[in-house]
Amino acid sequence: MARAKKDDNEPRLTREWLLPAAATLGSSVRAKGIMLETRAKMPLALRKAVDVRAGAIVLSMPESAAAEFANAASIVETVLAGAEDQKVIPREIEDILGIKTAERHRWLKDGRLISAGTRTIKLRGRARKITFHVFDPRHVEDLLDSGVIDDWREQDAETARENRRRAAWQRKLAKAGKAAPEGDGERVELVGWAEFERDGFLR
Numbered sequence: 001m002a003r004a005k006k007d008d009n010e011p012r013l014t015r016e017w018l019l020p021a022a023a024t025l026g027s028s029v030r031a032k033g034i035m036l037e038t039r040a041k042m043p044l045a046l047r048k049a050v051d052v053r054a055g056a057i058v059l060s061m062p063e064s065a066a067a068e069f070a071n072a073a074s075i076v077e078t079v080l081a082g083a084e085d086q087k088v089i090p091r092e093i094e095d096i097l098g099i100k101t102a103e104r105h106r107w108l109k110d111g112r113l114i115s116a117g118t119r120t121i122k123l124r125g126r127a128r129k130i131t132f133h134v135f136d137p138r139h140v141e142d143l144l145d146s147g148v149i150d151d152w153r154e155q156d157a158e159t160a161r162e163n164r165r166r167a168a169w170q171r172k173l174a175k176a177g178k179a180a181p182e183g184d185g186e187r188v189e190l191v192g193w194a195e196f197e198r199d200g201f202l203r
Helices: 002-009 028-041 044-049 063-081 090-097 101-109 137-146 148-179 193-199
Strands: 012-018 050-053 056-062 118-122 129-133
Touching: 012 063, 028 044, 028 050, 028 056, 028 063, 028 090, 044 050, 044 056, 044 063, 056 063, 090 101, 090 137, 101 148, 137 148
Parallel strands: none
Antiparallel strands: 012 056, 050 056, 118 129
16 A cells, blocks of 8 residues: 555656547547557556547656656557557447447448458457457548448438338238139239339349
8 A cells, every 4th residue: 555655646757649530530439449459569567557538648657667668658659650550440430430230230241341351359357259350440431531321321221111011012912822712723913913023023
């Protein structure tokens, strides 16, 4: 306890690095991700000396740790030099684009979101590992600038409406088929069937 009190009162060395918009893409989640990537490069004893505040990476250590401070500052600068190219992870892309997890999965599956590969991590305190897709920051930036997300949502809504119409028609066909006399070999004619075939909804 006495040691902690001494550290709290000791003058500190502090340095800040502003995170450029090209690195964070306007996302506080992305800014935190860059900070966590910086911590991951640090020796374990120095990790808590790094934090993110108001769009800046902050390094703060006691003056007595000047050598460690210099080493940590060098690590921060190295990470930040490549921050704009750091791959975007799922929670970051959802925050940047303002999308839901279900949308991310759907658009990744149909190719609208382009994966830049996968990353596997081990969850803290657990033996299980998880693998997830990551994204190129320039691809994410292009999507953000183009405003295409609203178009994708409208496309999805139209697809959902069309699927509901098809399902309703299939149920109508099934019901009509059950109502037809067995063994007469005649085709059941439904009102509007010719127009339906012409439009090709079942192709």
